[in-house]
Amino acid sequence: MRKIALISLLALPLFAGFFPSTVQTSVSAIGKKSVSLSSALPVNGMSGVIVHNYGNELEAIISYLTQTSSEGTAKLLKTDIIHHDELPTIKTAVSPGDKVIGGYLYNNVLLLAPDADTYAKITASNSKKWIHPDLYALFLSEEGEAIPTKENLAAFAKAYQVGLIYIVKNGSAVLLDPISGNIVGQKTMTGLPDKAQYPFYMRFDKIQTGWFSKSAKGDYYKTMEKI
Structure with a gap:
């Protein structure tokens, strides 16, 4: 019972006064021009990164998004992914289940x-x-x-x-x-x-x-x- 309560609390939007908190959720569905999040980010307009898990403890940021509605709808942003000269360009498509970090680097x-x-x-x-x-x-x-x-x-x-x-x-x-x-x-x-x-x-x-x-x-x- 305590574990269920804890999970529920962690799923709520978190605020620390003036600053929106960095939160983690996931992609629940893919639309034509938007994605749905399993739980909404604390603030509309907040950006986040989508992280794909390739297995064998290998993860990579594949896209950015910004939340457009308090129901957890977000649009993908046309911005360059973090570039590294020694790594190939990531072209993985966003999929349901991909991890989302809202407020990435907000600290x-x-x-x-x-x-x-x-x-x-x-x-x-x-x-x-x-x-x-x-x-x-x-x-x-x-x-x-x-x-x-x-x-x-x-x-x-x-x-x-x-x-x-x-x-x-x-x-x-x-x-x-x-x-x-x-x-x-x-x-x-x-x-x-x-x-x-x-x-x-x-x-x-x-x-x-x-x-x-x-x-x-x-x-x-x-x-x-x-x-």
Whole structure:
């Protein structure tokens, strides 16, 4: 009886405050343009990976998905599977019974904050693997871009295995899933600074995007609202 109760609890959507939890379920059925999950993910718009078991303890990620309804319907995402030069390209079709990990890498979070104080308070109060914004600033510089966009955040997330983007806006905070491009968490915030570092808090004066870079001038909050 205790085992049955435990299984029931594990099947429920789990939340840890602001952050959706990483959960495991499976594919129960395949449709023409969607799949059905054995149990729904905690939040609509949440992405996940589909893992196929080939036997002999060999598993591989074969696809990404995002949940589209609270009944556990999800669509497959047209995004590259994790690439490795030494491994062949995976072309296995999704099948019923394949494992699904919703919120894959959600513990790895990039925080875009207005200043050092806000950054320190948020990272100190949440137990996550924080990806420092300095890495993102360097990435933007290498890509020749000066400000965050959904597109370059998705590219950065793929390169650095980031699961969530925590964005502090003017009076609120949101969690962006860079794989699905959807907001999967939102809350109000107070005590934010009127004057913010542009384009976001980092330990560089500005992002160097070329000889005529103007990235040191702008409005942080307006930039975050455009993502």
